[in-house]
Amino acid sequence: MLQITAIIILMNYVITDIETTGGNARREKITEIAIYKFNGNEIVDELNTLVNPERHIPQQIQQLTGITNDMVADAPRFYEIAKRVVEITKDCVFVAHNAAFDYNFIQHEFKALGYEYQREYLCTVKLSRKLMPGLPSYSLGILAEHLGLQIENRHRASGDALATVELFKKLLDKHDGDDLADVELSEVLKGINANLDKQTLKKLPEYTGVYYFLDDQDLPIYIGKSVNIKKRIYSHFSNKRSVRAIEMKSRIAKIDYEVTGSELIALLYEAAEVKHHMPHYNRLLRRSVFTWGLFTFTDEAGYINLTLKRNSAKSGDAIVLFNNKKEGEKYLHKQIEHYQLCQKLCGVYKSASGCFHQQIGLCHGACIGMEPPVDYNRRVESLIEQTSIPNNSYFLIDKGRSAAEKAVVKIEHGVYKGFGFAEKNLTGSIEDLHNVIKPYDDNKDVRSILRSFINRKHYEQLIYFNAE
Known part of the structure; x- marks a missing residue:
């Protein structure tokens, strides 16, 4: 601006x-x-x-x-x-x-x-x-x-x-x-660190990637990701809702960033960088990348229930994660129809009797005990299996940092191995794809990210390969 x-x-x-x-x-x-x-x-x-x-x-x-x-x-x-x-x-x-x-x-x-x-x-x-x-x-x-x-x-x-x-x-x-x-830039500039170059703010890219806030000692105090680096950083600098946000803004002496092109790569890279550097404000402002998740529990009658709720450190492992509630609701309703699941046991219909789908013949009656738990649970387990990361070996191909390249994520026997970037015309060579991968550790956060993108097919291509 x-x-x-x-x-x-x-x-x-x-x-x-x-x-x-x-x-x-x-x-x-x-x-x-x-x-x-x-x-x-x-x-x-x-x-x-x-x-x-x-x-x-x-x-x-x-x-x-x-x-x-x-x-x-x-x-x-x-x-x-x-x-x-x-x-x-x-x-x-x-x-x-x-x-x-x-x-x-x-x-x-x-x-x-x-x-x-x-x-x-x-x-x-x-x-x-x-x-x-x-x-x-x-x-x-x-x-x-x-x-x-x-x-x-x-x-x-x-x-x-x-x-x-x-x-x-x-x-x-x-x-x-x-x-x-x-107006936007004037809000951004209020209360900034005297050592922060204002030109840095004006020249920020409006592309997907990871950004770093560094203090006067050149140490990262916060690392984030966004599909629009400039817009997200401006939102940080305009945030007056908490003392912590204002304090962080005053400590930012330098801003750095890495354009990734792919949102998947940005999330994976952010997770790795946060774990490596453990920035002060990432620890204080720890939040999940995905704010909502689909969780399971088994009720007293033995039926597996699905429930959509906010994702937190105390909520356990979700089978699917979402950016917002609306996205989760859309996904859940689609799965209810596809797997013929009970609306009541999925938490979307409340009544003392059967769900609406049971009344019109689309639910097999698990909500009123007509369908045995073993039969109903088999379909829920099929959904759960479908949401898991496949155990085979493959590359996820997504958009790169420019039109001339592609992002590459490597999964081997269901384990995340890392990511890299390949020239667009090299994505047909398995050997070349192996060579561009920079190794990163597999962990719970990474698996949540991958599971979400794989389940929703938020990538361009999937290429299988034979691993030893």
């Missing part, structure tokens, strides 16, 4: 808006892009084009934007305009209304091409909140109405981008000439 100074109007900005096939930058694609290069006084260059997303545009998105599948059929694909996007935005500050949305989409489009796109960016939503506090909403429409601006072609890239240009002009007029930090 950007710190705006008194020379703000002497900078070049690229005021940008995009339309997309949906809201998730990892799964969806850009359908239209408008970029206006603005020197603080006037527009000096522009790029405005539809983009062929190479996929179907959902009907509700077509209705919202007016962009149809026919309209983009002959439009350039993103790779055909990528060079122009790089050129027009070079040495400029990226500006957008809710900038993280537009910026992340463009970053992901470039990432698919094997190119790391990074620009300093500025969000007009946050800047508006800073300069015009107290408004009921900071949507582009409400701000335009408040400032008397006209928006033509609403929900089209060009119309919204031009409206943002006019909004940005108004915000520059309201700028009083004093140092004005971006």
Whole structure:
């Protein structure tokens, strides 16, 4: 993010808006892009084009934007305009209304091409909140109405981008000439260690990896992982909810990081580094990577019950772990249907009699004693077996740190052996995969991570090999 100074109007900005096939930058694609290069006084260059997303545009998105599948059929694909996007935005500050949305989409489009796109960016939503506090909403429409601006072609890239240009002009007029930090960065900088280089914070990558907080003695005091290193570190620095978080922030004299590409590798590497260094605040703030888990117990009648609950050091071993409760509920309901399990014995239906599925013939009646425990438990045990780490030998292949490589995790006879990175074209050679592995220890935390990713198939490929 950007710190705006008194020379703000002497900078070049690229005021940008995009339309997309949906809201998730990892799964969806850009359908239209408008970029206006603005020197603080006037527009000096522009790029405005539809983009062929190479996929179907959902009907509700077509209705919202007016962009149809026919309209983009002959439009350039993103790779055909990528060079122009790089050129027009070079040495400029990226500006957008809710900038993280537009910026992340463009970053992901470039990432698919094997190119790391990074620009300093500025969000007009946050800047508006800073300069015009107290408004009921900071949507582009409400701000335009408040400032008397006209928006033509609403929900089209060009119309919204031009409206943002006019909004940005108004915000520059309201700028009083004093140092004005971006809202997010200003919160980050409060109370930092005097030895911490502010440029480090601005240059943090927005990719998946492991990060390190080091003290004045260059010793790690906290190690973490995130799918967006910069965003996660900013959240640490903005945290004022506990004395411990504020204290940790004041002790951070240096920040280091390792980009991993794969979230699985980030989790495995974080676990290894925390065990190796035992940082002070990791011990104080010890938490499970996965906050919810699916656990088992056998009731007095002999039936194996499943229960979804928060994961903690006292909760025992879960058969599956989840990032959140919603993810766990979705998984459990799917398994209930697949294995014909009892809703009541899985903790999702409470009644004095049978569960709802029993009433409509989908449950075999374990909840009312109609199905013997031995028959019911056989299906539950099948689920448990399916959630275990396979005892054979294989490599898990996942995305690497760039488009030219892949991450490789080695499992031998069901035991974790380590991970490494291989050139993309070497993943077909078993010998080459063995050679890139850096050894790491197997342990309970690692097995929980692997079990969760394997059960949910959160990897790209699985390659078996024969081990002695």
